[in-house]
Amino acid sequence: MKIERFASRSQIALVGTVLLGLSSCDRDGRDLLPPNNEDYPAVEEYGEVQILTSAQFDEFSAADDQVAWCAEEDDEGRPRCLFPMLSNPEAGVTGGATFTFEGTGSSVCVLADPEAVFWGLSIAPSGRVDRFSYPDNYNDDGDIDLFGGLSSYYTGSPGVELGDFKGFYTDSSGREIEIEYAECTQTGYLGQDDAHAGRGTVEYCDINTDEREGVHYTIVAQTFSVPLDDGLLSFGAMVVEGRCSQKAIDECTVLGESLDEDVNERSCSRALELAHCNNLNLEYCCANPEMCGEPDIDDDVCGDFDRDAFCGEHPYACCGD
Amino acid sequence: MHTSTTYTLLASVGLLLGGCAYTEDALNHFDFNGTVRIPVEAVQVEMRDDDNETWTIDDPRAMGPIYMGVFPSVVDNLYDFSHPEIGPVTSDGQSGDAYPLGGNTVGRFEWGCYQQLICQTVTGRYSSYDDVLEFFRDEVRDPILDTNGQEVTSGIEYQEQCFEYKYATDDYEIAFIDDGQLDFALTSDGQYYEAETSIPHVPFYEGMTVWGWADMPSEGFGFTTCNSSIGESVYYYEEQYDVGSNFSDVLNFPGTYIDHGDYVENEGYVLTSTEDEFVLELGFRYED
Numbered sequence: 001m002k003i004e005r006f007a008s009r010s011q012i013a014l015v016g017t018v019l020l021g022l023s024s025c026d027r028d029g030r031d032l033l034p035p036n037n038e039d040y041p042a043v044e045e046y047g048e049v050q051i052l053t054s055a056q057f058d059e060f061s062a063a064d065d066q067v068a069w070c071a072e073e074d075d076e077g078r079p080r081c082l083f084p085m086l087s088n089p090e091a092g093v094t095g096g097a098t099f100t101f102e103g104t105g106s107s108v109c110v111l112a113d114p115e116a117v118f119w120g121l122s123i124a125p126s127g128r129v130d131r132f133s134y135p136d137n138y139n140d141d142g143d144i145d146l147f148g149g150l151s152s153y154y155t156g157s158p159g160v161e162l163g164d165f166k167g168f169y170t171d172s173s174g175r176e177i178e179i180e181y182a183e184c185t186q187t188g189y190l191g192q193d194d195a196h197a198g199r200g201t202v203e204y205c206d207i208n209t210d211e212r213e214g215v216h217y218t219i220v221a222q223t224f225s226v227p228l229d230d231g232l233l234s235f236g237a238m239v240v241e242g243r244c245s246q247k248a249i250d251e252c253t254v255l256g257e258s259l260d261e262d263v264n265e266r267s268c269s270r271a272l273e274l275a276h277c278n279n280l281n282l283e284y285c286c287a288n289p290e291m292c293g294e295p296d297i298d299d300d301v302c303g304d305f306d307r308d309a310f311c312g313e314h315p316y317a318c319c320g321d
Numbered sequence: 322m323h324t325s326t327t328y329t330l331l332a333s334v335g336l337l338l339g340g341c342a343y344t345e346d347a348l349n350h351f352d353f354n355g356t357v358r359i360p361v362e363a364v365q366v367e368m369r370d371d372d373n374e375t376w377t378i379d380d381p382r383a384m385g386p387i388y389m390g391v392f393p394s395v396v397d398n399l400y401d402f403s404h405p406e407i408g409p410v411t412s413d414g415q416s417g418d419a420y421p422l423g424g425n426t427v428g429r430f431e432w433g434c435y436q437q438l439i440c441q442t443v444t445g446r447y448s449s450y451d452d453v454l455e456f457f458r459d460e461v462r463d464p465i466l467d468t469n470g471q472e473v474t475s476g477i478e479y480q481e482q483c484f485e486y487k488y489a490t491d492d493y494e495i496a497f498i499d500d501g502q503l504d505f506a507l508t509s510d511g512q513y514y515e516a517e518t519s520i521p522h523v524p525f526y527e528g529m530t531v532w533g534w535a536d537m538p539s540e541g542f543g544f545t546t547c548n549s550s551i552g553e554s555v556y557y558y559e560e561q562y563d564v565g566s567n568f569s570d571v572l573n574f575p576g577t578y579i580d581h582g583d584y585v586e587n588e589g590y591v592l593t594s595t596e597d598e599f600v601l602e603l604g605f606r607y608e609d
């Protein structure tokens with residue numbers, strides 16, 4: 001009798017374990033993989049771009065339609081700047097865009113800003129950063145990494161396959177030594193070399209073209225992550241005369257980089273960036289909750305937020321009115 | 322059945338023993354032992370103070386670190402002294418990288434426990450705290466001062482300062498004090514200071530060359546290979562500073578760091594076998 005009862009319990013435990021095991025398989029993580037967008041390439045070459053003067057850079061920053069402003073070409077058919085759109089690449093393929101510019105003989109600043117705006121949710125039980133207490137909508141964010149150097153050192157096939165700027169030197173012992181010829185280097189917060197900005201964040205680097213006037217440089221904007229919502233990564237990219245440190249570059253330098261499939265600026269994305277630059281992330285999300293993530297249902301971060309009052313004071317941060 | 326079990330057992334034991342047959346000799350990396358010599362006249366260092374008064378230190382304690390590297394080859398057409406071959410120049414204003422295969426030093430910068438000794442004290446040069454005090458007072462003519470500006474005259478006080486600032490409890494933790502054998506000893510003929518040394522874990526390519534130089538102090542007792550802005554940091558009440566250390570790329574760009582008064586190996590020692598014991602003679606004084 002005891003043995004039968006034991007067997008019965010074992011069977012129940014076994015069935016329970018199996019059920020638990022099956023229920024744990026109800027998600028496979030595929031929702032975290034962006035779809036491929038067949039209407040757009042994963043690897044694309046955009047040709048040569050102009051080098052913007054400081055005055056043009058200011059003009060770009062103030063333009064209502066930055067995409068159209070950038071598309072203006074000079075006599076040689078070079079656009080002022082670019083708003084590339086890239087599909088999520090197939091597995092095993094490195095995606096990205098390449099473009100070139102001519103050296104001016106002095107320093108230039110290369111920058112790229114991927115869609116849209118990202119912040120980490122502040123969940124500290126005490127000392128919470130209120131600005132980031134409303135979750136970001138991470139589904140609309142992408143990440144692009146900048147590399148650049150002399151075109152003669154570039155190993156990729158523009159528009160076909162991305163490459164790098166590595167070369168090899170053979171010493172007298174016969175050792176083959178890899179040499180990095182990339183010149184678009186960025187330094188991290190802790191001083192580390194070869195850093196890149198993160199999701200949705202503008203990144204930029206200086207390239208000194210001293211004594212290389214007229215020499216071609218290649219910029220590689222390598223896809224790091226593609227937005228989950230449409231499998232399409234859009235970003236703004238340009239080359240500006242002078243060093244980056246001489247310019248005010250932030251999330252609001254490029255405002256129109258969040259584009260839909262029809263190359264139209266996404267509704268309310270400009271307001272999101274403006275709100276971010278004005279430290280109004282929380283208020284923006286409370287005013288436009290459809291543009292942000294899903295807050296914890298128990299966490300009433302908006303409290304008695306007065307949308308009308310906020311939008312009256314900050315009309316640039318409100319949409320749908 | 323018994324037989325097949327026995328065979329299986331024997332085969333397993335054989336495989337296990339086979340697995341133990343691996344030794345690190347299979348790697349193409351070797352430790353090279355050797356000797357570094359520097360002529361006695363090298364330690365005669367010209368000094369000059371703020372009042373333009375000059376004098377000469379004649380003391381092996383004045384030697385900075387001796388840097389030794391193993392390089393593909395050494396050439397004589399890059400600088401006014403022999404220098405390892407270099408790779409392509411990739412940055413304006415910077416030499417090509419010498420791509421050393423390995424390296425070591427005889428003596429290294431080790432902070433001497435007082436702020437004024439940042440980048441001034443080297444391991445293997447001093448036998449006691451009093452030895453350091455005496456050298457800086459009588460030879461460098463820059464007595465060691467405590468945080469109140471008072472001259473430190475007692476080895477006991479110096480030891481206490483080191484224990485306090487380096488969180489040490491015994492002299493063996495104070496690397497620049499060596500009551501055993503110092504790095505260099507005078508040769509029997511009195512012509513050289515000589516040190517036994519080694520360069521560990523170097524990949525072997527026949528014909529590769531051991532080369533090096535001695536970083537000798539400037540007239541103000543400074544060393545070009547030391548960077549006073551790096552190393553460990555001191556945070557002690559109102560004192561906040563870095564204690565300094567050598568630049569990390571001294572063997573990659575030796576020509577950048579060799580300056581007036583340094584002693585350089587002329588030709589380098591060519592290694593033809595993994596058993597070779599190198600001899601470096603730092604006989605060329607570079608005059609800027």
